[in-house]
Amino acid sequence: MSGQTPTIVRTFWWHGIQKDQHKKPMHYRSWDAICKTKNEGGLGIRKLELVNKGMLINTAWRLVYDSNSIVAKIIKAKYFTYASLWTAPTYVPKSTFWALILSIRHHLEKHVTIQLIEGNTSIWNQPWCPMLKDMHNLLNLEQTNYQIPDKISDLWMTNTKEWVACKITTLFGQQTLDVLLQIPLIPGDGPDILCWKPASSVICSSKSAYRVLATEEAANNPPACIPVQSIQQRVKTFAWRLLRLALGTASRVHKKIPSIHEACSRCGNIEDEKHLFFECSFARAIWFASSIGLKVDALPSSERGLHIQIATILQQGPSQATTGMIFSIMWCLWKARNDLRFNNLNWSIDSVT
DSSP states (O other): OTTHHHHHHHHHHHHOSOSOTTSOOOOSSOHHHHTSOGGGTSOOOOOHHHHHHHHHHHHHHHHHHTTTSHHHHHHHHHHOTTSOTTTOOSSSOOOHHHHHHHHHHHHHHHTEEEEBSSOOSBTTTSOSSTTGGGHHHHOOTTOOSSOOOOBGGGGBOTTSOOBOHHHHHHHHOHHHHHHHTTSOBOOSSSOOEEEETTSTTOOOOHHHHHHHHHHHHSOSSOOOOOOOTTOOHHHHHHHHHHHTTOSOOHHHHHHHOTTSOOBOTTTOSBOOHHIIIIISHHHHHHHHHSTTOOOGGGSOOOSSOSHHHHHHHHHHSOTTOOHHHHHHHHHHHHHHHHHHHHHOOOOOHHHHO
16 A cells, blocks of 8 residues: 555656556656655655655654653563664564564664763663674773773763773774764763754654755755745645746647647647747747736746746746746746637737736
């Protein structure tokens, strides 16, 4: 079911609710592009796969944060009786639930830390320092000067919160000492605190975990954004499809279905975004008759997309040339095109402006 749900959501987004639900819709953009944040040029739709991982991370967090709960005790007794969640083996027989917890454990490890207050944290199975996984290998078993420590406070001077440098060096080496000296020690009394670093509350939630996962998956170079405040929601959706090259223009549909003609329904030229919204004689008349009074011949040209043209109108156009006005005119041009192409209804210039 989890694999079918994203397919259902994608189909609804591109196809809507139609009488013929067996007809496969045409997808003009990848689902990954749609699920990007709005600041990155997407629509901010949550990816269900990441939502599921976020809930699993939150579940794993609760097992270690509230280790005295009944569920945590049962899981520990079954899967890591003599270890912790952080060091639990992956080779033991496991249920689907535990296998999923282990699959996201590295995400939790990456974003948690322990605030050292009392030093009651175990040295060997808690994520208290970056070298946790190497501590056993670094331990010098040949030395006889010191007993093997159990808790972090065993590496401190008595009644103080200062590292015993000679002890650490003898047991684990100079490199370990250098790392430990960088770890802040919190003044005060009380047990050590497990913290979720991405949240100001230091408590992990499914929402916070999702944001972390989505940020990690985000593209390194998001596209330039054009502000779309104060615009009707349907016009916003249209604007996103326009800027992300996801409109079903005749030329774009023709590439996927050659039997569909790529010519403009009004003038017979090839219909792409540039022609439909700026070069067609009908579009030229609409822009000039609008409150903007735009002469499209003065606009710069671009080979892909209309970002440059829209940005030029915003920067150099009259005060009436707001983002809302520009996209509303373009949305009307799109509606007029669809009515002519599919319903044989010809809009007049007055009905658009």
